[in-house]
Amino acid sequence: MVENPIFAGPALRRLRKREGITQAAMAASLGISASYLNLIERNQRPLSARVLVQVIDQYDFDPRALKEDETIGGVDGLARRLADERFSDLGIDRDEVSEFLSTTPQAAAAFARLYDRGLPEQGGVPDALIASRREIERWRNHFADLDEAAEAIADEMRLSRADITSAMTERLREKHQLSVRILPLDVMPGAIRRLDLHARQLQLSEMLDRSSRNFQIALQIAQLEQRDAIDNLVAGAQLPDPSARQLFERHVTGYFAAALLMPYGRFLRACEQTGYDLTILMRRFGTSFEQTAHRLTTLQRVGQRGLPFFMARVDRAGQFSKRFSGASGATILESEASCPLWVIHEAFERRGELCVQPVMVEGADSGPAHWLTMARTVEAAGATGEARFVIVLGVEARLCGDCVAAKGVNLDPSAATRIGMGCARCHIVGCRQRSLPPRGVPLQIERLMRGLTPFEFRPLEERN
Structure with a gap:
């Protein structure tokens, strides 16, 4: 049986039309029958x-054209866009999304481009942030070349010193004639990091903990040694907005820094050996919870993949300041509001504790619905006040049997907490926590009776 069959009908049909030849003529040149070519073009073979x-030999065909769907994040990327509440009444399921992408990839790409660049701000989120995030999703938050470069440098540094802080500090001193200096808060009151080229110093705030200091040093190495690679990624994104380009550049620079602290091969082996035990991973690599969680969303190397996690950072108002779906296919983050029943809100009251909750996401037709989620509070780097956020990680429940976080947790779908994507997009009937009715749904107001919630409406299945 052939593994990963290639269905490339639309690409082959466009090539034939570009050459101006009939199916019979192309079939003859390829040594196949016209009927077989017809089936290939219709994605039936x-x-x-x-x-x-x-095809490559005779028509100077670029095989990268077969991966054109990756420019919009594949089925997952298209599904996330179609999960927008403006399309909620259409009932588009994942099979339809897959068919749309496979049969008319150019039309799908056109829709994605219009969605990404032509729509107004969504839920108050600036266009630049949306555009940068879409580019990260296009790569599924995995930049293979940066990972390989970071591994090579990490291995180089390990030969000199076992301690990562000393190794990176020594590299800056020897290779770039930069010293690292920790300065008091009153000298750097509004900054956590500053590069002073006159003094040849990387200056860091004393308010940074060890993991944050390491990350800032790794960022400096990224900026000095991976400038060309980062510039090429940013240029290739073709983002029209300067702010979007700067946000994307900041992301890929941080990506390299994290890859330097948590080299791909060693980090993945540690994940698999420990059952993705976050506490052990943090201690072994000297990283924070947020840094470790972010790295878990990037493990998509071909032939060496980790579990597909999503990760988000949330504030007390339930607003997402970071969202990384990676290869998870999660649509749970595609909303301007979060469900109050999700454990991310409870986590704020359980400071420093890992809060685990299996959830079933209502309305997740375009992606997985059953997730194991983990949430924990973090403090903003270098903050002196109560700048606190919650980091949430999620992985499909069916994939997490060997995870330490799943031990003792009932992963039966019936035991999961049902949550929605914010009240305005949620169709769960009878929720006592509901603050708003779902958009576009007629309410049933009874004069003679008052239910448990002020917003009564018919279940979704009865309205179709």
């Missing part, structure tokens, strides 16, 4: 390796 080689 896969493109065999032999025929693909013939």
